[in-house]
Amino acid sequence: MDKSSVLDSLIPKETQKKILESVFRPPEPTQHTMLYRLCRSLKEYGLDPPTTDQIISEVGEDYENQLSLGEVKLRKKELFTILEHSVFSRMFEASMRSRNDEQYSLNYPGGDEKQATVKAWTAPYIGDAALLLRRTLDRMNSGRGDALYANYVPIVQSSGTGKSRAVDELAQQVFTLPFCLRQEYSDTGYPVADKDVGEILLGGGGALVPSNRTVAAVGMDQGVFLKHLFKAAHEDLSAMPTYSSQEALAKAFHSRLRENNYRARFYERVCTKTSQELKPSRTALSLAMERKGSKETLEYEAAFELISLIRIKSGIPPTSKYEERGVDGGTGRKIWLCIYFDESHALTQKVIQPDSSQSRTAYQTLCWVLNRLRSLDLFTIFLSTQSHMSAYSPPKGLFWSERVINDTTPGVQAPICEMSFDNWSGGDQLAAPYQNTLQDVCKIAFMVRFGRPLFWSRYEAGDDDVKRTILSFARKKIAGNRTDKLNSEAELAVLMFRVGLSFDKTRVGVPQTEAKLVRGHMISCHSIPQHREFIYAAASSEPILAEAAAQLMDINNIWEKLAGTLFGLCNNGMIAKGERGELLARLLLTKAHDWVVYGLRSKDVLRPRRFTRPILLADFLEALVGKKNKDEIMKAKPNNTRNGPTLADSPLGQAALNFTHWAKAADDCSVTDNGAWIALTRCMAWQCCDGQPEVDLVTPLMLPPEDAKLGPYTVSAIFWQIKNRATPTRAEIDAERLGFFSYCEKPLSEEISAEIVNSRPYLTIVLNLGISNLRPEGKTGKPKPILSLSASRRISSRGSSFKTTYPRYALSISGCSHDTFPNLIPVADQHIYSSLLSPGNCVTDHARQDLENLEGIMQQKPLWGKANGKLKGSFVQYGDQSSRLCLNESQEEPVPTVEVYEYHEREGEDEGTVNFVEEVADVEMDGTC
Structure with a gap:
């Protein structure tokens, strides 16, 4: 490793000079002090060097000679040659890995990727996000009154949602001074970073703020910078013509900033004048500035003149003089001047006076300076994917101003998260009925049109290599690094x-976890309440990211350890108890989908597999309940009409499904x-939405023929009802009563008549996950019936005129064990899966979940109960003979894992009246699948 070049990439040259000054400042250091000062300076910068004690321990007592400290002290060697010793290798490796991860998560491309990014960024803007942003800012400005800390707002949203592009479009509607504060170590990002601006805003010392700089002094630096910024803009604007509207002027200035390197020269002029004013006496000027009121500062005067x-x-x-906002707050006033700071996370990470009770970040200090301009119609926006929301807009109790904590300043703005989504460049319609087959929608070129603009803009602007690697790019965006390895947040x-995991927001640590997921792993921030105590974060419906997530699960063998992961999340309370039944159901159905894909590609050992593909319903059922059960299910007949075909002979026999993720419905659209x-x-x-009658989950089905186009007349569905009760439930689901089917009046095609459309079959499945069908170890007895055929209960009380149009195939699946789901739940994990459904108690929450440890807990009788699978019951030691409460298989009839409901009529009933009776025909099968 060339540590010299690596150091240059990590620490700018100007910062290295500051480190040299710090190390060799008076009094003249000893060799040990010199080493101590170097390590301390590196740590202040943000690296993680070893301590001097660690260096001595690793290098030995002869560390001064080993590190050539004497030659460095005599200036015979450069200071940073010390870092060439292997004792610093871990620091370099960790720092470069961190920077690579950060750069990738911030979308810093290189080579052809950069060209695609630039091309995508400069393409015509699609959508209304920028217009919504302007209207939102105007409403904020109009409604903020004279409240403190109310004239700025952060935009908090995950990567690729168009934050930078939205504010750039805003700059063509409102006169805007834009800044990109990307750090110097990354020179490949787009838009280009504004050099030297960050140095001043961070405290005038680059990455290292001198220890004698106070918060007030840094605030003074920022105020002087703003003063020269406004004056320079005023000077240049004076030479421009008068335009017909605010938008026309904004667009002209926006164009000027992009021409002939004007923006770089403009900010260079501002920074030069700022530095010249600050050099003579920072401290004296700072104290003078601090004593002035908000409207007496020089930056206020310059801003007022610029807005005028x-x-x-x-x-x-000119006769319509501009007036500042009065005590009435200026209701109805729009923004005239906007400033935005893109990639502003460096401001939140730089701490001033870190050892003082007055400690503040450079961001907090800048907000304090901007607050002095609150009487003007000026608004500032901060953008970043990298920082936590709490760093920008903390809740009231954690705010840095005592007046905010005491609720005397209610105007602090909740961050904006409303950005572009589903705004594809190909037209107003993302998809139209009867235009695409199920195979068409599985193509990458089709999938990228949904969701955030990052993927479709990059795909359409990129060359063949960019298109070919778009899934790899998506995987790395989720992982948050340049590899496909996953940390705990990823x-x-x-x-x-994949499964719609959501968290209990009342749990300590959940808001911080969700903020990390938005920050670095492509989870969307859907909403931020005004109180800012937490955010609403979730995975949006983005097929390209769902496919990437499926591939990451495959690459990292997530399915193998998923049960333990979910158990840990449930055990620490991060997942609400009421969500666990449906979560486990979604998990099993998703796993069944992936199991089919594994089978389709069993001969292909290359990873990652492609999971977005049509799979047959028959294959899906086999993955879910095993081949023998699937074969019997395929023989089932409708349970709501007489003389119907078997499921295999019906259109469901060739039906296909395709889902890589789940979406939450707000009403009965599902x-x-x-x-x-x-x-x-x-x-x-x-x-399904909360409170949806009869149905909890829906997996849509595409009916044959294979080349049929997707539309309302060519689809059906599996309707799932999830139960977590100890006794089986036989609830019926009536899709006709729910209004699922649209009536067709004319043929859809030569192959699809109106009669076929109006007799589409569907499948209903009740998952009785709470049934215990674990076989105790070492026990023998009556074989467990795996599947039984049963007559259905009556569906509806509708009169004798009722005639079923849409055939229904119905079954129930009971249990949550290997017997029930032989391909999905390993024998070794079945106790963990069943525990996911249990409410928290001293058994499920016990730190050691091995059976013998749990039996030790149960022997203390904290809870009395019958035998449960491998766990002995509380009554097993009472008497020589087993009691019925021991639940030996020979003593109690086991519940069949799969039960199919079939139509049955009583003899002698009128033809128009349907009556159902309970008849069960056990299917003789082995005890295992």
Whole structure:
């Protein structure tokens, strides 16, 4: 490793000079002090060097000679040659790895990737996010009154959602001074970073703020910078013509900033004048500035003059004088001047006076300076994917101003998260009915059109290599690094994309975890309440990211350890107890989908596999309940009409499904055929809305023929009801009553008549996950029936005129064990899966979940109960003979894992009246699948 070049990439040359000055400052250091000062300076910069004690321990007592400290002290060697010793290798490796990860998560491309990014960034803007942003800012400005800390707002959203592009579009509507504060170590990002601006805003010392600089002194630096910024803008604007509107002036200035390196020269002029003013006496000037009121500062005066000129240049007559906001707050006033700081996380990370009770970040200090301008119609925006929301807009109790904590300043703005989504460049419609087959929607070129603009803009602007590697790019965006390896947060993100994992926001640590997921792993921030105590974060429906998440699960063998991961999340309370039944169901169904894909590609050992693909319903059922059960299910007949075909001979026999993620419905859209074809188009399944009658989950089905186009008349669905009770439930689901099917009046094609459309079959499945069908170890007895056929209960009380149009195939699946799901739940993990459904208690929450440890807990009788699978019951030691409460298999009839409901009529009933009776025919099968 060339540590010299690596050091240059990590620490700018100017900062290295500051470190030299710090190390060799008076009094003249000893060799040991010199080493101590170097390590301390590196740590202040943000690296993680070893301590001097660690260096001595590793290098030995002869460390001064080993590190050539004497030659460095005599200036015969450069200071940073000390870092060439292997004792510093871990620091370099960790720092470069961190920087690479950060650069990738911030989308700093190189080579052809950069060209694609630039091309995508400069393409015509699509969508209304920028217009919404302007209206939102105007409403904020109008409603903030004279409140403190209310004239700025952060934009908090995950990567690739168009934050930078939105504020750039805003700059063409409102006169804007834009800044990109990207650090110097990354020179490949776009837009280009504004050099030297960050040095001043961070405290005038680059990465290292001198220890004698106070918060007030740094605030003074920032105020002087703003003063010269406003004056320079006023000077240049004076030479421009008068325009007809605010928007026309904004667009002209925006264009000027992009021409002939004007922006770089403009900010260089501002920084030069700022530095010249600050050099003579920072401290004296700081104290003088601090004593002045808000409206007496020089930056306030310069901003007032600039806004006055902006109004005149926008076509407002000079006779209409600009007036600052009065005590009435200025209701109805719009923004005239905007400033935004892109990639502003460096401001939140730089701490001034770190050892003082007055400690502040450079961001907090800048907000304090901007607050002095609150009487003007000026608004500032801060953008970053990298920092936590709490660093920008903390809740009231953690705010840095005592007046905010005491609720005397209610105007602090909640961060903006409303950015572009589903704004594809290909037209107003993302998808239209009867235009695409199920195979079409599984193509990458189709999937990228959904979700954030990052993927479709990059794909359409990129060359063949960029298109070919778009999935690899998506994987790395979720992982948050340049590899496909997952840390703990990335694993949570993958689960959120695949199974709709959500967290209990009342738990300590959940808001911080969700902030990390938004920051670095592509989870969307859907909403931020005004109190800012937490955020609403989730995985949005983005097929390209869902496919990438599926591939990451495959690459990292997530399925093998997923049960333990979920148990840990449930055990520490991060997942609400009421969510666990449906979560486990979504997990099993997703795993069944992936199991089919593994089978389709069993001969292909190359990873990652492609998971977005049509799979047959028959294969899906086999993955879910095993081949023997699947074969019997395929023989089932409808249970709501007589003389119906078997499931295998019906259109369901060749039906296909395709889902890589789940979407949450807000109403009954999930139980309509319009919702079904749209879900198939986006490669998703439905999690029904809270309170939805009869149905909890819906997995849409595409009916044959294979080349049929997706639309409401060509789809059906599996309707799932999830139960977590100790006794089986036989609830019936009536898709007709739910209004799922649209009526067709004319043929859809030569192959699809109106009669076929109006007799589409569907499948209903009740998952009785709470049934215990674990076989105790070493026990023998009556074989467990795996599947039984049963007559259905009566569906409806509708009169004798009722005639079923849409055949229903119905079954129930009971248990949560290897017997029930032989391909999905390993024998060794079945106790963990069943524990996921249990409410927290001293058994499920016990630190050691091995059976013998749990038996030791149960022997103390904290809870009395019957035998449960491998665990002995509380009554087993009472008497020589086993009691019925021991639940030996020979003493109690086991519940069949799969039960199929079939139609049955009583003899002698009128033809128009349907009556159902309970008849069960056990299917003789082995005890295992």
